[in-house]
Amino acid sequence: MNTLDNKRIVLGVSGSIAAYKAPDIVRRLIDLGADVRVIITEGGREFVSELSLQTVSKNKVHNNLWDKDAELAMGHIELAKWADVIIIAPASANTIAKICHGKADDLLSTVILATKAIIMIAPSMNQQMYASKAMNENLRILEARGVVNIEPGSGEQACGDIGEGRLAEPIEIAHQAANLFINNLLIGKKVLITIGGTIEAIDPVRFISNNSSGKMGMALANACVNSGAKVTMIIGSISTQIEKRAKAIFVTSADDMYEAVMDNIENQDLFISCAAVADFKPAKVSQNKIKNNTNLESIILSKNKDILESVCKLNSKPICIGFAAETENLIANATEKLINKKCDAIVVNDVSNREFGLNSNNNEVHFITSKKTEKINKNSKKMLNPKLLKTRLNKMLLKKINFTMK
Numbered sequence: 001m002n003t004l005d006n007k008r009i010v011l012g013v014s015g016s017i018a019a020y021k022a023p024d025i026v027r028r029l030i031d032l033g034a035d036v037r038v039i040i041t042e043g044g045r046e047f048v049s050e051l052s053l054q055t056v057s058k059n060k061v062h063n064n065l066w067d068k069d070a071e072l073a074m075g076h077i078e079l080a081k082w083a084d085v086i087i088i089a090p091a092s093a094n095t096i097a098k099i100c101h102g103k104a105d106d107l108l109s110t111v112i113l114a115t116k117a118i119i120m121i122a123p124s125m126n127q128q129m130y131a132s133k134a135m136n137e138n139l140r141i142l143e144a145r146g147v148v149n150i151e152p153g154s155g156e157q158a159c160g161d162i163g164e165g166r167l168a169e170p171i172e173i174a175h176q177a178a179n180l181f182i183n184n185l186l187i188g189k190k191v192l193i194t195i196g197g198t199i200e201a202i203d204p205v206r207f208i209s210n211n212s213s214g215k216m217g218m219a220l221a222n223a224c225v226n227s228g229a230k231v232t233m234i235i236g237s238i239s240t241q242i243e244k245r246a247k248a249i250f251v252t253s254a255d256d257m258y259e260a261v262m263d264n265i266e267n268q269d270l271f272i273s274c275a276a277v278a279d280f281k282p283a284k285v286s287q288n289k290i291k292n293n294t295n296l297e298s299i300i301l302s303k304n305k306d307i308l309e310s311v312c313k314l315n316s317k318p319i320c321i322g323f324a325a326e327t328e329n330l331i332a333n334a335t336e337k338l339i340n341k342k343c344d345a346i347v348v349n350d351v352s353n354r355e356f357g358l359n360s361n362n363n364e365v366h367f368i369t370s371k372k373t374e375k376i377n378k379n380s381k382k383m384l385n386p387k388l389l390k391t392r393l394n395k396m397l398l399k400k401i402n403f404t405m406k
Contacts, residue, residue: 004178005033010083010117012108013053015043016090017158018124018167022048023056025089028174030057037079039063039108043092065107080115085177088112089150090124090167093135099147100138118180122150122173127163143244150176151241179226187228192268192318193221194261194275194307196236198254202299203286212276214238216323220272221246229270234260236275254278254304261307268318273308273343276325280304309341321345327352334368345369 009029013022022038029036038053038061050061062079088095088108095108099121104110112119121142129135130152143149150173153166168176195217197210214235221243224231231246234257242248249264251257254277265271280301290296308322320343324334327350334348349365367374 003033004029004174004181007034007177007181008082008084009034009036009177010079010086010111011036011038011057012086012088012091012095012112013038013040013044013048014088014090014092014095014108015041015046016092016124016167017047018090019044019047021167021170022089023052024170025087025173026053026056028170029087029177032174032178034177035059037062037082039079039111041095041106041108043094062107065110077114080111080117083111083115083117085118085120085180086112086115087120087122087150087173087177089120089122089173091121093123093125093129096121096123096135096138096142100141118148119146120148120150120173120177122168123152123165124167125165126159127154127157127161127165130165131163143241146245148176148180149241179223185227186224186270189229189269190267191221191224191229191231191270191272192234192261192264193217193224193231193272194234194236194257194277195221196238197276198236198257198278198304199252200254200278200281200304201285202282203288203290205289208278208281209237210276210278212237213240215240217272217274218243220274224270224272232264232268234264234275236277254281254307258305258307258310261311265311265314265318271311271318271320273311273320273322275307277307278304306341308343312342319344321347324348325351331366331368331373334366335373338368338370 011022011026011029013019022044026036026038036057037059038057040048040050040053040061040063042063045063050063054061088099098105098109099112099119102113104113123130123139139149150168152164153168154164155166156162157165196214197212200208202208214237218238218240221231221233225243225245231243233243233246233248235242235248235250236252236257249260251260257275257277281304283300283302308320311317312320322337322341322343322345324337324346326333326348330348330350334346338346346368347365348368365376367376
């Protein structure tokens with residue numbers, strides 16, 4: 001398990017109804033070894049007591065920029081220098097806007113402006129607020145500055161609305177903080193990863209595609225970046241936020257993705273084929289829209305190039321990890337794919353299960369090599385992928401390209 005041993009974390013609690021979860025977040029961080037100090041805003045105090053946060057953290061809770069005793073020692077500067085990580089959870093829309101625009105009108109926003117620590121935000125707000133153009137722009141600006149966004153969950157909210165905006169679970173917040181410190185695995189290494197589905201045109205309007213959100217691939221890219229790698233993403237059709245710290249190359253069709261992979265595969269240490277590439281494409285693409293009164297009984301398909309197999313056949317190939325989405329005979333089908341394509345490992349999941357897989361934030365996979373098969377139980381994709389890197393790929397990496405784990 002990832003740990004936060006000897007890591008110093010400031011938890012900022014802002015004005016959201018989800019602030020009642022803050023003591024649990026503190027407990028989860030401490031369970032992983034962190035020393036936690038809490039800053040609470042005036043809005044946060046409306047939802048959770050300082051006493052409960054002090055009891056769990058075993059440290060004084062800070063809330064007043066004008067605390068004379070604390071400011072004798074420049075308390076806000078002390079906290080800013082002390083922290084390895086500052087996590088704002090929950091992060092209200094107002095607090096996110098303050099951070100984005102550099103305001104410093106309370107203790108939390110002042111500490112954030114004065115720190116060199118890693119900053120993480122866990123948004124929590126009404127789904128309409130989270131979907132607003134202003135919020136999307138603020139998050140885009142913060143992510144471009146290197147602020148880590150712990151994406152909210154989706155579901156029923158306190159106001160009765162249903163949608164994105166629910167605070168991520170406390171255990172996920174703690175593990176995402178821990179993931180920041182596994183970054184010795186891929187330092188100095190190059191990773192190429194394909195993400196999302198491809199679109200194969202029938203005519204200018206219609207197309208064939210595979211169902212893919214890109215969430216698994218993007219979470220893997222995030223884990224690789226956090227592990228110190230220089231990551232290049234070949235991105236098809238997705239419905240998830242992009243990892244801003246990696247190089248992104250956007251493509252449409254399987255042919256486009258093949259060309260992009262081959263153009264960028266040289267000198268890569270690890271190739272992760274996570275995209276849902278269409279196996280077939282229309283043999284002939286109509287230049288004009290096919291009218292609905294056309295007597296079209298069938299579409300002739302031709303096979304697309306196999307990107308993973310092509311990379312595995314290269315003379316100086318990188319470590320090659322493939323993904324398989326199956327609905328039956330998972331292990332047998334994935335093992336056959338491993339043998340036929342001659343890749344180093346296959347990660348297979350059951351997409352017929354609605355609890356995880358396609359378009360879900362969760363997944364459950366089997367990691368298959370020529371020697372053994374290991375199951376990684378259901379987990380969020382963001383938490384699963386660092387585990388996949390650190391535990392399953394570690395031995396393979398050590399053996400093939402002399403990585404060192406600390």
